[in-house]
Amino acid sequence: MLAKSKIIAMAAVGAAMLAGASVAQADGMPGMRGHDHTGITVPDIKQATDFFVNVLGCKEAMSFGPFADEKGNFMTQLVNVNPRAVINKITQLRCGYGSNIELFQYTSPDQKDMTPKNSDIGAITSLSMSTT
Numbered sequence: 001m002l003a004k005s006k007i008i009a010m011a012a013v014g015a016a017m018l019a020g021a022s023v024a025q026a027d028g029m030p031g032m033r034g035h036d037h038t039g040i041t042v043p044d045i046k047q048a049t050d051f052f053v054n055v056l057g058c059k060e061a062m063s064f065g066p067f068a069d070e071k072g073n074f075m076t077q078l079v080n081v082n083p084r085a086v087i088n089k090i091t092q093l094r095c096g097y098g099s100n101i102e103l104f105q106y107t108s109p110d111q112k113d114m115t116p117k118n119s120d121i122g123a124i125t126s127l128s129m130s131t132t
Helices: 002-020 045-055 074-079
Strands: 037-041 059-064 086-094 100-107
Touching: 045 059, 045 086, 045 100, 074 086
Parallel strands: 037 100
Antiparallel strands: 059 086, 086 100
């Protein structure tokens, strides 16, 4: 009987501790259920796709393009780039059970082709992968 009382007491203490424990949670955007994909502009989409597929093991889901508007301002309205910018190709990749990656290869009259340092705004500074 004493052993049963100890088990019940330990269960009660454990339940009380769990009830008082707070779950780490951010006050996110109302209604947001998750993150679908991240877009990365790359200088060579074939080389970038090769890295994600053959090195990291991602799967190519689809590719499409080009997109351009030779006379209007569709590109500025759609993605806030120079109106004469061209998205040569977009490739979407699926990497395990995480978020998707969307690769873009652009050309544009005002394009900067300098690789940013890790400290520059917009630079990709790390790649996080889960193996479990």
